[in-house]
Amino acid sequence: MKWWRDAVIYQVYPRSFADSDGDGIGDLPGVVSRLDHLAELGVDAVWLSPFYPSPQADAGYDVADYRDVDPIFGRLADADKLITEAHARRLRVIVDLVPNHTSSRHVWFAAALAAAPGSRERDRYIFRDGKADGGPPNSWQSVFGGGAWTQVADGQWYLHLFDTGQPDLNWDNPEVRAEFEDILRFWLDRGVDGFRVDVAHGLVKQADLADWHLPMVPLTGPGTEGAPRPPMWDQDGVHEIYRRWRKILDGYEGERILVAEAWVQPAERLAAYVRPDEMHQAFNFEYLEASWTAADQRSVIERSLAAGAAVDAPTTWVLSNHDVVRHASRLALPVGAPRPNGIAAGDPQPDAALGLRRARAASLLMLALPGSAYVYQGEELGLPEHTTLPNEARQDPTWFRTGGESVGRDGCRVPIPWEADAPSYGFGPSDKSWLPQPPVFGELALDRQRGVPGSTYELYRSALRLRREHGLGYGALSWVPGAADVVAFQTDNLLVLTNFGPNPAELPAGAEVLLASEPVAGREVPTDVTVWARLP
Template sequence: MSRFPREGTTPHSPRQPQDAPWWRDAVVYEVYVRSFTDSDGDGEGDLQGIRSRLGRLRDLGVDALWLTPFYRSPLADGGYDVADYRDVDPRFGSLNDFDALVAAVHEHGLRLIVDIVPNHTSDQHRWFQEALAAEPGSPARERYIFRSGRESSSSERSAEEEPPTDWPSAFGGSAWKQLPDGEWFLHLYAPEQPDLNWRNPEVRSEFEDILRFWLDRGVDGFRIDVAAGLFKDPEFRDLGDRSRHVVDGPIYSRPEVHEVYRDWRRIIDSYEGERMAIGEVWTDSPEDLALYLRPDELHQAFQFDLQLAKWSASAFRKVITDTLAAIEPTGSAPTWVLSSHDSVRHVTRYEQPAGPPGIGTPPGIGGPSGIGGSPGIGLTRARAALLLLLALPGSAYLYQGEELGLPEVTDIPEAALQDPIWERSGHTKRGRDGCRVPLPWSGKNEPFGFSPGDARPWLPMPEAWRSLTAEAQDEDPASTLSFYKEALAARRKLLPDLPDTLEWLELGDDVVAFRRGPLTCVLNCGNAPVRLPDVRLSDVPPPDVRLPGERRLLLGSAPVEGDLLPANASAWLLG
């Protein structure tokens, strides 16, 4: 059990239903630690900075925080290259700072989820350094995936010059790197992130101990990075003509992974306080996704389909329908997300109708928001999408800064780019730095309250963000920040009366509309106004009185004239 007792909740604590665990309908706020708040003036966010803003997150109306990796790391991939899983990187603080943060999170009535990265370590991890110093075939190398090369198809090249397989790195190029002694090691991501060998019992035992280490310190859950990728095809078959983006098969979703998560579930369930695990799971079918959500495996799967969907009513309807159908047999709850640290911010994605670019690709979007200026239609659509997100059954994940309406920053100077995708792509893909620019809190100039004084942040911040700071939006009832607070407060109040099922309404090809108990959600993705169904146009009788067959407007992402919902807008109706 936890060595760090939980404090009682505050008067502002989130709703905690008696008949369901907290995570089923939680609103989780992703904190990209390096870019949230810098407390010590080194230009990088840290744990004390997060602690200083907890009151703001509580007042925003979220239920939990998800922290990206804060462990010791060379930051070759933003902390997802972990050198020591049981310590805090000095850039971000210390274990004492972490313990203080856990206590403060619970004092504010919030929960804390931390990232765990089991697919790979940093090349600076003690284990990998031992592997490099060891001979081929040694026990130290058995912790990772080392293979001999294969004969080259060209007679002019030696047999050891060809990688063991044709597997690609997600960041570009081959997933194999050769050592001076001739052996190759696998890295599905950057070369600084060697993949672990999960067929080695030592690896499995090590991560079970790592889970206990952080559970003992009071964390409420884990977000599992690359959750489907731990085991690779033992025969190391080539992908061949199959898509290099294949999910199931040689590289991902091997059946062996489920035994690991059954073991992890037993550990997590042995702790009090409704601890949980959510996996970053990409699968090729709903049936395979459901395997991860069996009662003795993961509690939830982090799903990306809504984040990947273009601005289209038919695309949104298909995502929602398919997701609910996939999750329903498992008894779990779906998760919904519009932006994260790995994708172009949806304010910018929604500037174009063609849909989002893929991971690490240039956004290719013109207009003011494409260069970090005043958002246009993208912000209008983003606000509308929020009401869709929050009306759906399950949990919602928000990415830091979306409550401010922050766009993607696409004009970061090339010399400042740090994402490994930039180098691995031969400077053809700018990577994910544009969604990781530090948050603007206050003031008129960089660092906009992110760092004390005039310290320079680790990524440059656009001058145009002076109008998007939290301070600038705090007292503006029409701001995006105020809209998020209003929507989250309304959702929390409605939750006890909302069932987990939807009743679809047909209001036209460009409209997504459904009832969920007393709540009706209407999203207009078209370019012309649409008529809201059965809307009461008067404030009389009082709002708490419901008339049969009539609904009152509860909340709109844009001003509603009479019963007409504008283009690219959404509304909640009650009744």
Template sequence: MPEPWWRSAVIYQVYPRSFADGDGDGVGDLAGLRSRLPYLAELGVDAVWMNPWYPSPMADGGYDVADYRDIDPVFGTLGEAEAFIGEAHALGIRVVVDVVPNHTSDRSAWFRAALAAGPGSPERARFWFRRGAAPGEPPNDWQSIFGGPAWTRVPDGEWYLHLFAAEQPDFNWTHPDVHAEFLDVLRFWFDRGVDGVRVDSAAVLVKDPDAEPDGLDPYTDRDGVHEIYRGWRRLADSYPGRMLVGEVWLPDQLRLARYLRPDEMHTVFNFPFLGAPWDAAALRAVIDDTLATLAPVGAPATWVLANHDVTRTVTRYGRADTSFSHDDRKHGMPVDPALGLRRARAAALLSLALPGSAYVYQGEELGLPEVEDLPDDLRQDPIWRRSGHTDRGRDGCRVPLPWSGVEPPFGFGSAEPWLPQPPDWKELTVEAQQSDPSSMLSLYRAALRIRAAELGDGAMRWLPSDDGVLAFTRDSGLTCVVNLGSRPVPVSGEVRLASGPLDGGRLPPDTAVWLH
């Protein structure tokens, strides 16, 4: 019996607003995505993960969902989404959709009904409405993850909870209507052929704003969250071949493993790996910890370098501090672009050689950098506003992709994109890279071809290596060596793929090689 597809898959993350614009309004859409499916097939990915494509006022890039069973008109129609799923499947590409269970939009039918119904109503019981602790004061001192208070007052004097933006009221997961609603949402998309669900903010659903402090985090990783995902898993298992992947940011790896027990999630994102600095000891420790954590529950590892919430890899690896944290995005820190690109190429071969599945964020395969000089008046991330314009937010990693040509919009569409592309991206377009054997795009295509034949899930074994060097071998006999030190190191064997030129039989710093 073949292993489940998600144990070895390379999953490509599509941020729909920024992938490809098919109707000429400056915003990416399903028409653009469908036209570019052959590109994804040629790249060699196994699945695509779609960021939210649902109707939304876009207060938080679509994560303020107004209707979980439809498509926002800016992206297209439900019929187009169904056609896209079928066309992707025809090319051997599975589809994963984003489901946002912690909160909805303040424009959703449920929340509008809650506002209209008033205090004490059944409609408000689906959310966290409370009276203030004192006149003019919120019920407690919880702070929003996006900055500022986590409570907003409505005209009748009650307050509602929102762990993110004020436009994203939190659901009350003690209410049976909420459980039933999301099970139905999962059925809706599984019935349309979706192969998996990415669960947004998966650890924060259960909370109790009325409880006395008990020494635990009041809304993160509460024990009750696991019963929710057991119900989701039972439903997913009734649709053969479907998977659940959780966005779970937890420092405690043993707590993280609880989400991956055989009756809960299939996988979670590996954020410790994403946030680790470019340092051999730190990366080896994360890799060892990941595999040791997952082995007892039998879950596959995932390897992630970037996504729509974090600084792009090329920029991060070009800084003096190469780690990532949401608390400090290091905007404005000096960047060595050549160094960042060299390390990002090596990191790609490292992550794709490790056992398990891997995620590629759109534009990673092109070596796109973070755009840090966006005009402030064009920034749309609510973090920028709620931080009092002290945190520039995540827009810099969401700039539309460059496809072709020598000036913006670089084939993204026919109109000015919703975020401006840097003019020097003319050297990073798909068109410019696809015939260059030394380009980042060519590196990814070659790596994914080899990976499909020889890598994926399974075992790995560390090999003796110098300080600053990671070396391991896989079941197929392929060996990966990554030099994170400051001096060239000798390597031997048949070179299958290298992230940069070798110096005779020596591997230069910030370079990786696959050998047999």
């Protein structure tokens, strides 16, 4: 079996994982110092968010040089050491690749600004003349708020689906395609095991750049049959790019992989990214978005597994990452409410106990599903969103571009706690932290949970061990009939049951509980609890 088909992959957001030098920003030597934690936790691989040279207009997703390391994170030698040390612990390494746009500080964009309209330099990006009335070329809006076009000195406009410091590349240009194929080889030659591809569904735009007046979210739309597909997302031309990339990776030993960050619906459209000659994995964001009800959970699981099976691809499950409210807080919000882009101090506050209870249940459910799963740093500690972050501390461009209307993603990016009584909760040797940490992080620090029965950390360790022992990522599941507010399935002789209803659910006679997200007495499974049980 291919390693990536059932792998549990841990996302490290480098600036918030571990700070080795006390400047308040995490770095690659800090990641190396904490690799033993990942090995002890029991994950199979680590995915690193961008650490490349960048002016940090969007926390590193505005890349100025794809073949080096930003000094705030270390040196290229530190990246090499990280890869070596991870491999020594049998951890594979996946790095972020950001191909939809570069930084406005990239040498290519500087050359484009210095060149004339119609030049080779400008053709690497999407420059256009404005409309006759002097306005931008079309109505597109930035995902981060505001217009998606910025005018330059000679009157032309350039497209940026995100921040003004992130100009979109022109993927119809052969020079762009050749450059990224070389970037792939650069990191593959250094030993990385794969790439998580940022905005994988956005590289190719509809040729006529047609107007689009609906909200500019990074989704293909509602996913309903017959709904128009936005001209900037999920265009069929992206698949040719990934087929070429797959050939490059297949030329290297060690099963190197491509992972799509593609906010694509419905599941059948997402499955196109993981056909046998394209990518290996694609994050299942429809699952992340599913409401906390048995009906919605079962429905999205069924659809996802069916769509993946149709192209012989595993489903890739995810509950949290650096772009969404942590699920330990998100699941405490009213069931069925739209997912907010951040939570501010003045917003209704999530019930922390309810959120953690549901998060633990959701994690056990996810880790039992066939396929691969991703864990976002700190979720193994039960970390909540920082929902009272001072506005003056915010750094997400979304906050600034929307004039504070959208809170943004800072709350899920706060540096994580390692030691309750240490400066910055052990994040680094000083008390500096690029985003302030909430006091509750002290209670949830790793040293307060390691070896403590029932802690979220020990729950994750046990789940990952049992997942491997029972081969839960392999094969198929069979649904177990029961109450409408219960999700239950069986893999061989292991029963997985999550109770979403208000009343206790009952385990079969003779079932032996191996793991539960909360204490279970006898055969009764309480509300918002997941149980793994061996059947007689």
